[in-house]
Amino acid sequence: xxxxxxxxxxxxxxxxxxxxxxxxxxxxxAGTKTGGPSGTAAAGTEPVVLQNVSxxxxxxxxxxxxxxxxxxxxxxxxxxxxVKQSHGGSGKQARSVIxxxxxxxxxxALAYDIDAIQQAGLIKEGWQTRLKDxxxxxxxTIVFLVRxxxxxxxxxxxxxxxxxxxxxxxxxxxxGGARWNYLAAWGYALAAxxxxxxxxxxxxxxxxxxxxxxxxGARGATTTFVERGIGDVLISxxxxxxxxxxxxxxxxxxxxxxxxxxxxxxxxxxxxxxVDKRGTRKVAEAYLEYLYTEEGQEIAAKHYYRPRLEKVxxxxxxxxxxxxxxxxxxxxxxxxxxxKKHFADGALFDEIYRR
Amino acid sequence: MAGSHSxxxxxxxxxxxxARKLAPRAGCTTESPLARRLLIAVALGFxxxxxxxxxxxxxxxxxxxxxxxxxxxxxxxxxxxxxxxTLFTALIVVPLNTIFGIAAxxxxxxxxxxxxxxxxxxxxxxxxxxxxIAGFLFIxxxxxxxxxxxxxxxxxxxxVFALPGIVLATLFVTFPFVARELIPLMQSQGTLEEEAAxxxxxxxxxxxxxxxxxxxxxxxxxxxVICNARAMGEFGxxxxxxxxxxxxxxxxxxxxEILYNEYQFxxxxxxxxxxxxxxxxxxxxxxxxxxxxx
Numbered sequence: 001x002x003x004x005x006x007x008x009x010x011x012x013x014x015x016x017x018x019x020x021x022x023x024x025x026x027x028x029x030a031g032t033k034t035g036g037p038s039g040t041a042a043a044g045t046e047p048v049v050l051q052n053v054s055x056x057x058x059x060x061x062x063x064x065x066x067x068x069x070x071x072x073x074x075x076x077x078x079x080x081x082x083v084k085q086s087h088g089g090s091g092k093q094a095r096s097v098i099x100x101x102x103x104x105x106x107x108x109a110l111a112y113d114i115d116a117i118q119q120a121g122l123i124k125e126g127w128q129t130r131l132k133d134x135x136x137x138x139x140x141t142i143v144f145l146v147r148x149x150x151x152x153x154x155x156x157x158x159x160x161x162x163x164x165x166x167x168x169x170x171x172x173x174x175x176g177g178a179r180w181n182y183l184a185a186w187g188y189a190l191a192a193x194x195x196x197x198x199x200x201x202x203x204x205x206x207x208x209x210x211x212x213x214x215x216x217g218a219r220g221a222t223t224t225f226v227e228r229g230i231g232d233v234l235i236s237x238x239x240x241x242x243x244x245x246x247x248x249x250x251x252x253x254x255x256x257x258x259x260x261x262x263x264x265x266x267x268x269x270x271x272x273x274x275v276d277k278r279g280t281r282k283v284a285e286a287y288l289e290y291l292y293t294e295e296g297q298e299i300a301a302k303h304y305y306r307p308r309l310e311k312v313x314x315x316x317x318x319x320x321x322x323x324x325x326x327x328x329x330x331x332x333x334x335x336x337x338x339x340k341k342h343f344a345d346g347a348l349f350d351e352i353y354r355r
Numbered sequence: 356m357a358g359s360h361s362x363x364x365x366x367x368x369x370x371x372x373x374a375r376k377l378a379p380r381a382g383c384t385t386e387s388p389l390a391r392r393l394l395i396a397v398a399l400g401f402x403x404x405x406x407x408x409x410x411x412x413x414x415x416x417x418x419x420x421x422x423x424x425x426x427x428x429x430x431x432x433x434x435x436x437x438x439x440x441t442l443f444t445a446l447i448v449v450p451l452n453t454i455f456g457i458a459a460x461x462x463x464x465x466x467x468x469x470x471x472x473x474x475x476x477x478x479x480x481x482x483x484x485x486x487x488i489a490g491f492l493f494i495x496x497x498x499x500x501x502x503x504x505x506x507x508x509x510x511x512x513x514x515v516f517a518l519p520g521i522v523l524a525t526l527f528v529t530f531p532f533v534a535r536e537l538i539p540l541m542q543s544q545g546t547l548e549e550e551a552a553x554x555x556x557x558x559x560x561x562x563x564x565x566x567x568x569x570x571x572x573x574x575x576x577x578x579x580v581i582c583n584a585r586a587m588g589e590f591g592x593x594x595x596x597x598x599x600x601x602x603x604x605x606x607x608x609x610x611x612e613i614l615y616n617e618y619q620f621x622x623x624x625x626x627x628x629x630x631x632x633x634x635x636x637x638x639x640x641x642x643x644x645x646x647x648x649x
Contacts, residue, residue, distance in 0.1 A: 051600065059617060086599045087613070100499035100508075101516040101598040120500070219616050248618055 047080045048283055051274075053103035055090040055176065055266070056219045057240050061303040062107070068299060069290050073283065081283055089217045090176040097122065097271065104275050104284040107268045109176030111135075111328075112335035114269050122273035136265035137291035138305035141325055142184040144256040145225065145234040145241040152232045156258045157188040160233060161206035168231035169211055170221040172342070172349055177218030181235040182349065183338060184262035187326040191260065205352050226253075237264065238320075239304035263325040266305075413631050416624035428614075428622035429629070436602040437610035438629070440521070444606065445586040448525045452582055456533025457575065461567065463534075464541035465549060475538065481530045489527050490595025493520055516598030521606065524592040529585045536578030537571055544570055573647040580644065584637040588630055 054062060066083040073081050086093065086101070090109035097103045098120040108114055111134070117123050128135045146154050152165050160167050170178035185207055186200060193199035212230060215221040218240060225234040226248050234241070238255075245253045268288050275281040290296050297307040301316040313320075332338040342348045386394075418425055428434060463475060481489065495501050497514035507514060514520050548570070552562045568575075590608040597604045605613065607630060614623035 056616065084603060085601045087601075088599055096516065096598055098499065099494050099501075099515065100497075100504065100513070101600075102513065223616075243618075 045078050047082065048280060050081060050083045050104045050280060050284060050287060051086070051102055052083050052105050052107060052287075053086045053093050053097055053101060054107040055093060055109045056087055056217065057237060057243070058107060058266075058303075059085065059087050060243075061300060061305065064303065065291070065296065065299045068295055069287055072290060072295070073286065079283070081287075083287070089174070091174065102274050102278075103271050104278065104280050105268060105270055105288055107266065109266050110179065110335060111265070111267050112339060113176065114267055115335065117269075117271065122271050123269055124272050127269045128267060130270075131268070131288060132292060133308050134265055135267040135269060137268060137288070137296065138266070138300035138307055140238045140264045140266070140305055141261045141323060142180050142235060142258075142264060143238045143241050143261065144258065145236050145244055145253050146232065146256055148252050148254060150254055150256065154233050154256055157185060157260075158192070160185075160235075161203060161210065165210055165233065166212055166231040167207065167210045167233055167235065168213070168215075168221050168225045169235040170218055171214040171216055174216045175218055175221075177237050177240070178214075178221075179338075179343065180237070180262055180264045182342065183328065183332060184258075184260075184326070185235075186342070187262060187331050188258070188260050201348065201352060208353050238306070242304035242319075257321050257323055260324045260326065262331075263327045265328075410631060413624055413627050416620060417628040419624075420621045424621050425625045425628075428619075428625035431622075433602045433605065434610060434622075434626060437605045437607045437626070440518070440603075440605065441587050441607040444518075444522055444525050445583055447522050448529055448586045449579060449583050451526060452529055453533050453575070453579055455530070456535075456537055456578060456582075457571075459534040460537035460541050460571075461563070463538055464544075465546050465567075478531050478534050481528055482535075486524075486528050486589065486591030487595060490524055490592040492527075493523055493592075493596050497523075515596045516600070517604060520596035521593050521604060524596045525586050525589050528589050528592050529582045532582035532585060533575070533578035536574055536581070540571055540574040541567075573644055577641065577644040580637055580640045584633060587633055 052062060052066075062083070062085055066085070069083065070081050073079060086096075086103075088096075090113050093101075094106070094108060094113035094116050097106060097117050106114060106117065111128060114123065114127065118125060118127060131137070133139075144154055144160075146152070152162075153159065154165070159165065169181045172178040172182045182204075185204060189200035189203040190197070193203070213224060215224055218237060221234060222236060222240055222244055225231050226244050233256075234244075236244070241253075241255050245255055268291065270281065270284045270288060272281075275284045291300070292308070294309060294312060297309040297312040301307040301312050301319075304319075306320050307313050307316065328335060328338060332341075340347065429438075459474075459478060463471060494515055496503060497507060497520065498504055499508060501515075514523070548566050549562055552566050557565070588608060589606075590612070593606055594609055594612075597606065597609055599605060599609060599613070601613075607626060611623050611626045611630070614620075614626060
């Protein structure tokens with residue numbers, strides 16, 4: 001009897017200890033929450049928290065940029081600012097903001113995703129003209145990543161449709177990056193065929209016939225190519241290709257820049273609905289404008305995004321070779337058009353990919 | 356042993372060992388020793404390949420770049436925040452589901468009423484629904500465009516993409532664990548002891564404390580342990596409602612995925628090793644409790 005009571009006591013004490021331990025830890029969470037996005041902060045000397053909802057490959061970029069901006073803002077206004085990050089597939093992130101994720105600013109992969117937030121009424125119309133360069137402070141393009149020594153001799157788009165070449169690219173239905181890939185390929189094919197859409201379709205059918213797996217996101221495709229070693233060439237964001245070549249497998253990959261590619265503009269916008277509610281408009285706007293300054297551009301270039309500012313662009317000219325870049329606007333009549341023609345259910349991509 | 360409350364009238368199972376004595380000495384199969392060994396080797400090989408090897412791989416990967424990197428990955432602010440959030444969520448969810456589980460099991464096994472079978476089936480709903488769907492249910496209810504979205508926005512209450520959403524999603528997914536554990540146990544125990552207590556004048560709470568609780572305590576602890584493991588490990592439902600804000604709404608499983616996608620493999624597996632440790636502790640506790648329960 002006494003041994004059972006003793007045992008009971010031990011269990012009780014273990015339980016209490018576990019409870020208080022987790023409670024102590026939990027207290028910390030509750031404490032930091034009060035300063036989180038739920039609290040309203042007026043632009044003054046009160047510390048302020050900004051929420052930046054972004055897409056997958058920008059983590060390192062914004063981790064650096066947030067520090068630089070915090071220092072700049074503190075120096076200018078005396079207010080300390082913490083920027084919280086959220087990353088994921090661009091379309092998914094836009095969806096979360098529409099469903100109520102409290103973003104002060106969004107920095108996504110395509111204007112199409114920010115348009116979706118605008119249609120939900122959270123961002124005012126004409127957002128893309130509020131900042132310079134279509135609200136895209138940095139840009140990128142689509143390039144090829146091949147294995148060391150380029151064993152399949154890939155130089156340009158046409159080499160991708162040769163028999164026996166395995167091409168890795170994600171699914172344009174779900175991935176922003178994949179849409180840029182697809183549109184760059186389409187642009188090349190259309191130019192090569194002299195504007196004959198049927199021929200371009202045939203060419204794209206050959207290209208996607210060489211794709212063994214369609215990953216759902218750009219990161220997934222990079223992992224397939226780099227980690228799992230599948231495929232001869234990865235069609236990828238330039239910044240993602242640099243990351244793979246410089247940080248994942250040094251001397252294992254090479255970047256090939258095709259003769260023609262697409263101007264990929266990942267745009268940024270202030271979410272009007274959130275900043276007006278939280279009183280963070282001033283600091284949120286400054287956060288995006290600072291991206292266009294020399295320091296902001298320098299950080300973008302360091303993380304393999306092409307800078308807009310002449311001075312910084314010249315400095316990094318070696319890194320980013322000149323390519324003929326098609327634009328979504330001139331070539332495809334904007335994202336809404338491109339979506340309808342190529343990516344909607346039953347549109348061109350479905351027609352091409354059906355075997 | 357503690358917890359062996361038996362009363363006359365029930366048929367106790369045959370004592371251990373009797374069945375073994377009845378078995379033929381040469382074994383119950385007629386296969387040749389070679390075939391038998393081969394089969395055993397295949398089974399063990401399979402277990403090793405599917406269960407043990409991946410488990411070992413987690414730790415190998417976690418420590419691949421040394422213990423320094425391992426501990427740095429776990430003490431980094433985002434990782435600490437993820438650990439805290441996971442513990443905090445479990446701390447809210449597990450007690451709530453324990454109370455619910457006991458209440459539901461008590462109600463379903465000690466009383467007879469119409470629609471009882473329906474209620475038991477309903478409790479299993481979270482098992483039947485994919486966690487992703489569970490997450491979307493909460494978005495549909497509490498999202499900005501959900502049923503209660505405009506009311507919540509007007510009162511400045513944030514449910515999804517914040518702690519309450521994570522707690523709700525976890526609550527939903529781990530809802531049946533304790534109840535499911537207790538219902539068969541209490542069903543097999545019947546109501547005889549409670550009836551005896553009632554004839555002696557015991558009221559509800561006293562009856563529960565002195566009769567029911569001691570009878571179910573090992574089963575209950577078992578249920579709590581399993582519920583806790585799932586609460587800490589839940590990925591799908593939480594991923595949908597989290598919003599993935601670093602240092603704020605990232606639980607440990609989400610943190611692992613993010614690190615992996617950022618090519619920080621050592622850090623990802625370091626965080627994963629914590630979850631594996633929870634799993635191993637759970638299994639140990641389960642083993643111990645299972646022996647207690649018999």
